[in-house]
Structure formats: C-alpha cells, structure tokens
Amino acid sequence: MAFRTGISRRMMIRSGFGLRSMSSWWGSVEPAAKDPILGVTEAFLADPSPDKVNVGVGAYRDDNGKPVVLECVREAERRIAGKLNMEYLPMGGSVNMVEETLKLAYGENSEFIKDKRIAAVQALSGTGACRLFADFQKRFRPDSQIYIPVPTWANHHNIWRDAQVPQRTFHYYHPETKGLDFASLMDDVKNAPNGSFFLLHACAHNPTGVDPSEEQWKEISYQFKVKGHFAFFDMAYQGFASGDPERDAKSIKIFLEDGHLIGIAQSYAKNMGLYGQRVGCLSLLCEDEKQAVAVKSQLQQIARPMYSNPPVQGALIVSTILGDPELKKLWLKEVKVMADRIIGMRTALRENLEKLGSPLSWEHITNQIGMFCYSGLTPEQVDRMTNEFHIYMTRNGRISMAGITTGNVSYLANAIHEVSKSA
Numbered sequence: 001m002a003f004r005t006g007i008s009r010r011m012m013i014r015s016g017f018g019l020r021s022m023s024s025w026w027g028s029v030e031p032a033a034k035d036p037i038l039g040v041t042e043a044f045l046a047d048p049s050p051d052k053v054n055v056g057v058g059a060y061r062d063d064n065g066k067p068v069v070l071e072c073v074r075e076a077e078r079r080i081a082g083k084l085n086m087e088y089l090p091m092g093g094s095v096n097m098v099e100e101t102l103k104l105a106y107g108e109n110s111e112f113i114k115d116k117r118i119a120a121v122q123a124l125s126g127t128g129a130c131r132l133f134a135d136f137q138k139r140f141r142p143d144s145q146i147y148i149p150v151p152t153w154a155n156h157h158n159i160w161r162d163a164q165v166p167q168r169t170f171h172y173y174h175p176e177t178k179g180l181d182f183a184s185l186m187d188d189v190k191n192a193p194n195g196s197f198f199l200l201h202a203c204a205h206n207p208t209g210v211d212p213s214e215e216q217w218k219e220i221s222y223q224f225k226v227k228g229h230f231a232f233f234d235m236a237y238q239g240f241a242s243g244d245p246e247r248d249a250k251s252i253k254i255f256l257e258d259g260h261l262i263g264i265a266q267s268y269a270k271n272m273g274l275y276g277q278r279v280g281c282l283s284l285l286c287e288d289e290k291q292a293v294a295v296k297s298q299l300q301q302i303a304r305p306m307y308s309n310p311p312v313q314g315a316l317i318v319s320t321i322l323g324d325p326e327l328k329k330l331w332l333k334e335v336k337v338m339a340d341r342i343i344g345m346r347t348a349l350r351e352n353l354e355k356l357g358s359p360l361s362w363e364h365i366t367n368q369i370g371m372f373c374y375s376g377l378t379p380e381q382v383d384r385m386t387n388e389f390h391i392y393m394t395r396n397g398r399i400s401m402a403g404i405t406t407g408n409v410s411y412l413a414n415a416i417h418e419v420s421k422s423a
C-alpha cells in the first residue's frame, strides 16, 4: 500500500500510520475483578497501622506470625542440593512422588495401588489437580455437571467454569447452627439425577471448618452408592485438620470400603508448607489396570499442551521426605505441631471471647476444624473489624486460624466482641 500511494515506509512510521490499530489490540480489556482473598492481603500490606492483623490468607504462620519452612523440608533440600539434574520429568510427573502420595490417600498397603488400578499424575498443587480433573470430566463426560457445596473455596467455581462444566450446588453449611446442614445435604444428594458428579472436601472444609462426622460420611457414601454418584474429593488439608494424615483421610477410606470409584486432588501446599512449589497429585480409581492406563494417558494428554510436564523440585522434596522413614517421621511430627497450634488458638480465641462476657455462643470456634473458622460475622461487621481495628479478613467472616498468635488473640477477640455486641 505504501508503494502504491507513494508514501515511504519511513513516512508511514513517522506519521503514526497504523498506530491506532496497534494500540487498540487490547483496548476492550477491562481490569479483572480482584480475587477476594488476594485483595485482602493487598489492603493489609498498604495499612501502616502497627496493630494490623491479617487473618485473611490460608497460609500457616508460627506463633510469631512468621511463615514456616518445615525442618523435614530443609533436610530434604540439603540432601538434594547439588545432585539434581534439570531434566524434564515425564508428563505424568515424578513416579516416586506419585506413589508415595497415593499411599497417603488410599492407605499404605492399599490393594488398589498393588493392583495398579489408580490412574495418577503429578499436578500443579491442589488447584492444578482440580483443574485437570475438571478438563477430563468435560472431555469424557461432556454432558455432566458438577455439584459444589455452599459455600466452598471460591476458586472451585472458577475452575469448573473455565473447564466449561455446568455447576449445580448442594446444601452444606447451616448459618444458624454454624454446623453442617446434614438433612438438606442428604436431600440434595437424593434429588440429584442418578450418576451426578459431586465435589467433596475430604477434611477441613474451606471456608467453614465444618466436616461431616464419621457416621454422616457413612450415610453420604451409602446414598452415593444408591444413586450411582461420582465423588471427587478435594483433599487440600490432609494432616492439617487433626494432626494425623490417616485420620483426616477417613472420609476417603469410608468411600473406598463401600466400593466407590473415586477421584482425589491432593496438595502439599499446607501439610508440607510447600505452597509455592506447586506440588500435588490427581488420581482416579479405575475398574482395572487397563482402564487406569487409558485414563492416565488421557490425563497426560490434557496436561501436554497446557504445561507439558510438572516442575521437579517440589516433587523431589516430597519423595525424599516420604521415601525416608526418619524424614517421614519428622514430617508427621511437624504436621501435628502445626495442627495443634491451630487447635490451641481455637480454644484461646473462644476463651477470650467468653472472658469478655460476650453473650453469644462461640462454641463453633472449637467445633470447627482445620485452617479456618467461619465466624458468623456479617460483611458489615467484617468492614468494622478492618476499618476500626485494622484486622483483615474476607467479607464472608472467614478467619484464618493460622494468622492468630498468642500475641494477637486477645486483640482479635476484643474486636470481634465489639463488632458483634449489637447482633
């Protein structure tokens, strides 16, 4: 065109010809809505108050409010240092890591592992495992939906939305009892079309901290069997709830004993403190080895154009720890220390509130389990917590117990007492 009209290339550039179209490539892009959890951290960091407290983020802190690297992780790092080559892992990730991870979920001596009936791949932590499953569900059961509890970890909605799997919800939390709405949950399970997909939190439900009892899990499993539903367990907190990984996998054990073919997303973010390493696992229990081989190959095929293969460092840390009896013992001890600190903070928060003479019941703080307490504070009360007391949390009233320390628990209790006085 430049030659035809006699305008030289240089003149075209000088006159800014074409710039309009270039600058408008992304002109229609609006800023994305802020992630509710990450937005809390931003606001916390920007607050100059010396009193500020962040109980928004689900990451463990020690009693001085500092991030923790487990000693077993440090030791594994020392053992690995200098020995790791930087080759790609296979598409399905580290075989050793996956094997050890399956033992944690399905049991040390699981017949399913021995019979090679589990299709499993390393995933980009729990989020990546959920997303990989959601994509797999869409590809091989394109007409299915996913039933998600109300409430749930907000990212579950994003994950299944982006995988284009339609979402339905089921009752879970009862705002008045601040516990499980078991009757409504069971009604929803019964009323869902036969063969529906359900997302279940294996333990330490996020954000409510409310888990079904063992008896209730048995009833849920039974009803799933009657209806032929598929249970997909998101297990982001194994060990973190009770301090004992085996105990926290009880729900899974019950489903396995009842003969369900389940799926599990596992993560080492919380229970090994490997948040940024992005190491986890997706597994699907299949009818036999042949089916497991086929399913695994398809999971790998979904991973290939997205990220090709998963990162190596975190997987090696995990397999080094779990593959060594001494290091594994140390890990189990350290998980328990984290869980116990959180359980201790639940008691301390409740006691402080009761000492202040709060007429409300705070029993739910100690009844709930895991990283979070669903306090029951309203969005307006949370706003007051932030504006008047510099305490940062999500507007759904979720408190990350890991952010509470012996140093700030009475300040936090006092703020909760003040904002909830008129309730």
Ligand SMILES: Cc1ncc(COP(=O)(O)O)c(C=O)c1O
Residues within 6 Å of the ligand: 058, 124, 125, 126, 127, 128, 153, 201, 206, 234, 236, 267, 268, 269, 275, 280
């Ligand atoms: C319920 C639940 N699932 C999955 C995850 C995923 O965490 P990650 O991707 O860091 O393993 C989280 C993290 O907060 C969670 O709470």
